[in-house]
Amino acid sequence: MKQLIFLLAFLLPLLTTAQNKSNALDINLENYAYPYPVSFLELEDQQQSLKMAYMDVxxxxxxxxxxxxxHGKNFNGAYWRTTIQALTKAGYRVIAPDQIGFGKSAKPQHYQYSFHQLAANTKKILDHLGIRTTAVLGHSMGGMLATRFALMYPGVTxxxxxxxxxxLEDYKTMIPYQTIDNWYQSELKADQTSIKNYQLKFYYDNKWKPEYDEWVYPLAGVTQNKQYPLVAWNNALTYDMIITQPVVYEFAKLQxxxxxxxxxxxxxxxxxxxxPKEIQEQMGRYDLLGKATQAKIPGSRLVEIPNIGHLPHIEAFDRFIAPLLDFLKPAP
Structure with a gap:
């Protein structure tokens, strides 16, 4: 037994390194390891059978x-690894799905994407697991989905x-309309360099750390697959969903x-x-948007983390998890 443990301790880092250095990934990430066991729910959705992946920890x-x-648009359930570890240590059961079109879930040729549809799919996982009530945490695009889920299922949330x-703002009032074909052509150009440069500029304020490469790899590896155009098409469809289906006008309805x-x-x-350049400077001002959104959501709390970008749970985990665990505690 000791020899087996020693062998595993020796091999696992090598396997992880090999995974990180591999070029191509399967479009459903079958050759990419998640931090916890992954299950699949078969959905009969829009006249097709689709597999939706999730971790139930x-x-x-x-x-x-x-x-x-x-999860957010440029991510999958795997990037919640340290969050899941901390939450389960505190006694919470954690469900982390990959939405249709993302991660290990199906990439359909044709799909009418909407936050309503994704919320309904997610509810089916909870129903399958027998979970009647839950806290809901959404990051980035997942925040829009979490808002829609909470509006559709207030008794569950x-x-x-x-x-x-x-x-947190209505993008369609700020940018010219882009067709899905426009988004698709843009997505086809994605590669490791463009993906990393985007995250470097917008997520990490041009301050890169080696550990951030882990979350570039799942996106960049898929671009090397000959089936990547199907991923790019799904990405384009979800861009259209985000732009045309704002939730910003409904925050006051959250109870x-x-x-x-x-x-x-x-x-x-x-x-x-x-x-336009003058509008660009006004977009994505989270130092202002957090306060404005708190004012819209009745009785909500705001925790601002100064000098941290789009990924607090990656960039500043301790400063993220402390207020989260405090908020989740039952009221005395």
Missing amino acids: KPAQHNGKNILLL EKLILENPIG MPALLIIGTRDRTALGKALA
């Missing part, structure tokens, strides 16, 4: 509470947490306890480069 001692983690969500965790250095805004 149970703590050693369940405190009776659950939390649903909703015990608490709502938005971590640097996009959609459950809500927490905003905002890295104030963030300047992320979809389509910013397409806007």
